[in-house]
Each structure stands twice: as structure tokens, then as C-alpha cells.
Amino acid sequence: MKLVRITVAQIIKGFTVRLLFNDGTEKTVDLEPYFHGPIFEPLRKDPAVFRSMRINKRMGTIAWDNGADIDPDVLYHGLTPAWMESDVPRVAEPKPGRPSSKNGV
Numbered sequence: 405m406k407l408v409r410i411t412v413a414q415i416i417k418g419f420t421v422r423l424l425f426n427d428g429t430e431k432t433v434d435l436e437p438y439f440h441g442p443i444f445e446p447l448r449k450d451p452a453v454f455r456s457m458r459i460n461k462r463m464g465t466i467a468w469d470n471g472a473d474i475d476p477d478v479l480y481h482g483l484t485p486a487w488m489e490s491d492v493p494r495v496a497e498p499k500p501g502r503p504s505s506k507n508g509v
Contacts, residue, residue, distance in 0.1 A: 408480045409464025415455060425480055426464070435474065438485045443472045 412424035419436040439448050447454045447468060460467040467473040477483070 407464065408476055410459060410466055410476050410479070411464075413457060413459055413466050415457065419454065421457070421466070423466070423479060425476070429480065431479070431482075433479055433482075437488075438474050438478070440485060440488075443470060446470055447472060 406427070409426045410423050411426050412422075414422045416422055416432065418434075419439070420432060420434045422430065422432050424430050436448075438444070447470075453468065453470075456468055457466050458468070459465070460473060463473065463476075465473050465476040465479075478485070
């Protein structure tokens with residue numbers, strides 16, 4: 405199975421970009437939800453820094469000079485940004501040897 409990689413990226417407006425992937429798929433994506441944490445702060449605050457976006461050919465994704473990048477699989481599949489996943493409480497798994505039931509008995 406071939407890895408999904410970004411081959412072309414074009415800024416449309418604001419933080420919205422048009423991405424072309426190596427399988428021919430084209431997507432328009434708002435990147436703002438992915439800009440969480442200190443590495444993305446310069447991109448959020450300075451439009452010139454955001455516009456310096458380029459394709460990292462080795463990784464096949466969009467990247468910036470400060471080291472920020474976004475996983476191409478996340479963008480291709482429209483996955484939840486990693487920072488959102490870490491904030492979601494996890495449901496505890498039942499302990500081994502203990503039956504689980506809906507009514508807690």
C-alpha cells in the first residue's frame with residue numbers, strides 16, 4: 405500500500421489550503437484546528453510566517469521553517485488533531501476477570 409503524501413499545497417484564504425495528494429485526491433482543509441501548542445504560535449500570529457508554508461518532500465507533508473508540520477494522513481483522512489485526542493477522557497477498560505455489564509452489576 406502506497407503512503408499518502410502531499411505533492412502540492414496552495415493557500416486559499418486565512419488558514420484554508422488546497423492540498424493535492426500523490427493519489428490524485430484534492431482536498432480543501434482549514435488548518436486552524438491543527439494549530440495548537442507553542443510550535444504553531446508563530447503561524448497563528450504572523451500571516452507571513454504561515455504563508456512561508458512549503459512541502460517537505462522527504463516527509464510528503466506541509467511544513468514551516470520553525471519545525472512545525474502536520475501529518476499528511478491526518479489531513480487526508482480528516483482525522484481529529486492529536487491535541488484534541490489527548491484532552492478527551494478515556495473510558496476505563498474492565499479489569500481482567502471481572503465481568504462488565506451495562507447496569508454495573
